[in-house]
Amino acid sequence: MKTTPTTEANQPTPAEMETKPDLIASQPQNQAEQQIALTRVLARTRQSLDLATIFKTAATELRSLLKADRVAVFRFYPKRDWEVKCVCEDKASDWNSILGVKLDKSNFGERLTHFQQGRFQAVADINCTKLSQSYIESLKKFQIQASLVVPLLKGKELWGLLCVHQCSSSRRWKESELELVKQIAAHLGVRLQYTALVTQARGKAKQQKALARVITRIRAPLDIETIFKTTVTEVRRLLQADRVGVFRFYPEFDWEGEFISEDVGDGWNSAVGTKVYDHCFSKKFAHLYHQGRVNAIADIYQGQFSDCYIQILEKFQVRASVIAPLLKGKDLWGLLCIHQCSSPRDWKRSEIEFTSQIAQHLGVALEHTESLTQARSQAEQQKALAGVIAKIRESLDLDTIFKTTATEVRQLLKADRVGVFRFDPHRDWEGEFIYEDVGENWDSVVAAKVYDHCFSDKFAHLYQQGRINAIADIYRGEFSDCYIQILEKFQVRANVVAPLIKGKDLWGLLCIHQCSGPRRWESYEIEFVSQIAEHMGVALEQAEYLEQVKAQSAQLAKATEQARIAERQRALATVVDKIRQSLDLETIFQNTVQEVRHLLQTDRVAIYRINPNWTGEFVAESVAEGWNSLIQKQLEQPDIVEDISKCTFTYLGGNGEITDTYLKDTEGGRFTKGELFRICDDIYSAGFPDCYIEVLESYHAKAYIIVAIYYDRKLWGLLGAYQNTGPRHWQGDEVYLVTQIGTQLGIALQQAEYLQQVKTQAEELEKAAERQRALATTVEKIRQSLDLDTIFRATTQEVRQLLEVERVAIYRFYPDWSGEFVADSIVDGWKPLVKNQPAIEDIFLPKTQVGRYPRNETFVPILQGEKLWGLLVAYQNSQPRYWQDEEINLLAQVGVQLGVAIQQAELLEQTRKQAQELTQAFEHLQRSQDQLVQREKMAGLGQLVAGVAHEINSPVNFIYGNLSHVSEYTQDLLNLLSLYQRYYPSPVSQIQEQVEAIDVEFISNDLPKTLASMKMGADRIRQLVLSLRTFSRLDEAQMKSVDLHEGIDSTLLILQHRLKANTDLPDIEVVKEYGNLPPVECYPAQLNQVFLNILSNGIDAIEDGLGASPAMAPTRAEDNGKGFLSIERGAENIHPPLAMSHDTLPKILIRTSAIADRVLIRISDNGPGIPEEVRSRIFDPFFTTKPIGRGTGLGLSISYQIVVEKHRGQLRCIALPEQGTEFQIEIPIKQSERS
Secondary structure, three states: OOOOOOOOOOOOOHHHHHOOOOHOHHHHHHHHHHHHHHHHHHHHHHHOOOHHHHHHHHHHHHHHHHHOHHHHHEEEEHHOOOOEEEEEEEEEOOOOOOOEEEEEEEHHHHHHHHOOOEEEEEEEEHHHOOOOOHHHOOOOHHOOOEEEEEEEEEEOEEEEEEEEEEEOOOOOOOHHHHHHHHHHHHHHHHHHHHHHHHHHHHHHHHHHHHHHHHHHHHHOOHHHHHHHHHHHHHEEEEEOOOOOEEEEEEEEOOEEEEEEEEEEEOOOOOOOEEEOOOOHHHHHOOOHHHHOEEEEEEEEOOOOOOOHHHHHHHHOOOOEEEEEEEOOOOEEEEEEEEEOOOOOOOOOOHHHHHHHHHHHHHHHHHHHHHHHHHHHHHHHHHHHHHHHHHHHHOOOOOHHHHHHHHHHHHHHHOOEEEEEEEEHHHHHOEEEEEEEEEEEEEEEEEEEEEEOOHHHHHHHHHOOOOOOOEEEEOOOOOOOHHHHHHHHHHHEEEEEEEEEOOOOEEEEEEEEOOOOOOOOOOOOHHHHHHHHHHHHHHHHHHHHOOOOOOHHHHHHHHHHHHHHHHHHHHHHHHHHHHHHOOOOHHHHHHHHHHHHHHHHHOOOEEEEEOOOOOOEEEEEEEEEOOOOOOOHHHHHHHOOOOOOHHHHHHHHOOOOOOOOHHHHHOOHHHHOOOOEEEEEHHHOOOOOOOOHHHHHHHOOOEEEEEEEEEOOOOOEEEEEEEOOOOOOOOOOHHHHHHHHHHHHHHHHHHHHHHHHHEEEEEEHHHHHHHHHHHHHHHHHHHHHHHHHHHHHHHHHHHHHHHHHEEEEEEEEOOOOOOOOEEEEEEEEOOOOOOOOOOOOOOOOOOOOEOHHHHHHEEEEEEEHHHHHEEEEEEOOOOOOOOHHHHHHHHHHHHHHHHHHHHHHHHHHHHHHHHHHHHHHHHHHHHHHHHHHHHHHHHHHHHHHHHHHHHHHHHHHHHHHHHHHHHHHHHHHHHHHHHHHHOOOOOHHHHHHHHHHHHHHHHHHHHHHHHHHHHHHHHHHHHHHHHHHHHHOOOOOOOOEEEOOHHHHHHHHHHOOHHOOOOOOOOOOOOEOOOOOOOEEEEEEHHHHHHHHHHHHHHHHHHHHHHHHOOOOOOOOOOOOOOOOOOOOOOOOOOOOOOOOOOOOOOEEEEEEEEOOOEEEEEEEOOOOOOOOOOOOOOOOOOOOOOOOOOOOOOOHHHHHHHHHOOOEEEEEEEEEOOOOOEEEEEEOOOOOOOO
16 A cells, blocks of 8 residues: 655644554554653653763664664754764664764755754655655665654754654654654753753863862962973863963063973874964964953864964864963963864863963962062072172182182073173273183183174163163074174173173173073073172272272172162161151160061060169060060069079070070170170070070070170160060071161160260250359359458358258358358258357268268368468258269359458458559459450350351252252243243233233343342352351361361351451452461361461451551550560571562462471461560460450460460461561471370
8 A cells, every 4th residue: 555655744644544444443552652661761861861871762762662673863063064973873683773974964955944943854755755866865875764853952952863764664654653752852852951951060060170179289389390280181181182281482582482381192292392483473362362362263274364373283283272371460471272183172161261260370370489489589599699799708809709700600590601791991892701601512702802893882871871681582682793793703692791880980791691592581580690790890899999998898898788688678777767766765665676576577575774783674575465574574573684694694695605604704795795696596406504494484485586785885785586486497687687776776875875965964054054154143243342241141142042052151260260150141941050160070971972972061262362261161951962063163163252352352451552462363363264264255156156057058058959940940931931922922901011010021131140149149158158167177176187278268268258348448368379288187176266366367457557547555564475486587497477569459378388297387468567565475365456345365375375285386476567477387297196
């Protein structure tokens, strides 16, 4: 019977099935069996998540149920242009297997679209259908006579086909059979989705687990090579790729790079060490990888890639790849490459994300490893640099230094050659290698002459600026042919060249050569070479200046050392700054211990003060939370420091040996001999005795640093840092930091002591000034009356108030040495003294303060001439008192004045002649006092001048420094105003009115002149300040070697106002004829006073001569010429006067010269000269020819004492009337050579 085939367009109907009685009769029974079979199939497929098992179970059950010849599952591959492959089948033994057979899209035609829409196909007989001939031929190839094809849909996507084949004959498919196959296909579609989700979840979990494992290994403290090797192995195993590699770029070589690590499957070539250069990489890919983009390629032949790129991938047998960037910070360091070499591969999103995450963590590992490597390298370099510098400093011979440096640097950098090249700038920068250290396989370049005619234009100025030239490959840079030829001559492929600068001159070059091949120089290697070059420059300067200034060389070395530890200095500067913020020692100590504990991260920092008797106490402490305070414990248990010297300081300050000496016995041990610090990393392994360990355990200390604090070169105390939690290895920079802070504490102690001394001196000076004023008041009151009772009352009252005592009395002796109190002044509540003489007990109290005895009273004698008249007594009745020297001196002066007053009163009563003699004695005493006051005034003048100079100097420097900027800004504003006037000649009326009101044109002309005048005035003030400071020499009160010309010049500048012309007098010309004087040992301030007195007298003489002042005559009776140095022509050591032109113009001539071991200063004027009777007394005290108010007669007398007595010299005056005057000062050059 002939049947009609059915397709998706012509499906069977119930009426058609009714025409087949044999089938209809068995239909209910078949449906029940099918439902049972369907349930069984569904149950069995749900037992597994493996698609192959599911498909095999479904195919077997379905073929058995439908009694078909074959049941097959085909899978589509959309990304392979809808290629289809048989992935599962179940067949009868009589028919061929089609498992693994592939078909392309052309075999389906438009049926592919129908399948994508979920439509099925039922063919009862392939020979009786409207199928294409090609499709029929493909079916016959598989021995198919009838087929039922149902699509397998995974969600909405066509995944494959479920095919039921009848090979033995045609077959009319029943509705129930079709429904059964559709249900099984639908269930398989659901299982496809479920299995995909489960597989995806398991894959993600597996990836996350693998990612965590890889990240854990990345974060482990391993070297970068181990990290890379572990990562590529894990990633390849997880992704089932053919190769996983790490590729590193060299941007300086135009993005050339190489594979540095990989894990590759069997059968594929290794890519490690292979150089790769893609000339179009930087344009197409570099910026994308910089952004963190990942490049995934399913098939290198299906993308629009350049031929060169495909060739590079083919070189490594790559068919598909995933490439993720390795970013180190913001720089593209390299790539993580996943290669599929066997075939194309459709990369899953999870695989790409997994690769991206691995690359990100590798980037973090790179940064971490780079930081760690750089820190280690820097530490090693610093250590190596310290070693090289130490070896440089071990010798001052340049040959040894250069040879040692070249050898050490080549070994450290593992270079092929290290050489020292020296320039000859006088030969157009020609030079030669003078030292080298070179590997065995490379030529020596020592003594090879090098001349590069373009060096001065291209490189010299850069090297002079301290720039370093680092070349990774001489053929990759834009270098001239001549430069490359020079490098090729020395077999150089890569190099680092650092300048050797001696002072400000380019002396030579330090050259590091890599001859074997290109080399990428690391930044820390370049920095290392730079520091070595700097120190070699220092060595050059040291070698040159060693014989001249050894101290400067040592200071320079110290400064260089400080520059190398800038990081430590910043921390130290912070502590020092806090130390200097206060002058209160308690605040300084507390800030210091807190900062040091914070910096060292230690448990306790304390300061221990040592007393003169070598006992001591803790004065400051900073302790971490959880530890007891030693200061509090010290207060609660004073015995904690009572015996501290017995055991503790034996090992802190002793010689390190176990002894029983005490700190008192050793007087500080090695600390007092200059040792700065002692360290202990573990108290239990240091060999300390039990007693010392017990002391340290009472402090809870397990390790410590102890630093000595020296004050005025004596051991003041100790700064200790303690680690209580356990042993600790103290680093060198930590020890250096604590020692420096100990030094700063010593300085702070000196500053605090100096400040206290200054305050004390200021208070004493203020009290002395007050007492001098009171003394002057007392003396004035004494002089106001000749009545002794009035004098005594006023004196006792003033002295009591001045000394703040309870009683002041005057006791008078009679000829039989009996006596009585003739006057006293007492505070309220005390009774006056009786007339009888009190008993005097010969009892001495014990000394209790600086060798003094506390007493209730002190007294001074009152002398009437040379006769003891009485006593001036001061009492402190309430308690004993330590009488100060200045108080006793004050009483003595008052006693002297009382004696004078008594003598005056008694002599006045005797005779007029005696009164006259007493008056003369009083005047003599007054003149002595005036002379003393004059000297004090000159000393005070020096201090005043220095203070004024200092106070003026800072604001004047500020004004002077800003005048140039003000001038520049003013000129810019005027230029801008001029431009406005040029391009906007017609401003608004308000501006025009303001321009006319302020006279802009006048301001524009006058303002620059005003600023120029201000600058000239400021410069003049600066010069005057400098001269005042030089003249005062306040800081040079001691004898020292100075340039006398500076003193003369500063004196002239101070007297400049008197040398200038005025309305009555012309300019006084000063002619200086200085000889070549060596530095002279003297008291600079005193000699400046001599110059001032002589020059002032010369100016007075010229003014008197020009102004016709009254005739010069002595103001007192002539004496025997005491102090006059007679001058005879032809006498020894007398130099003839200088020839002066006696014209109408006033002139002062100054000449200096050196004669053997003495210097001679001549100061001459062309004034009216000095008569012989005046000249013979010119150096007498109080002798003057000037009117009252113009002079005291002390200036030349004091000058004579300064020159003759202080400097062992001679001061002479040579003068004739109407022929001018010359003063000659002659002093030894060396005052220390006193016989």
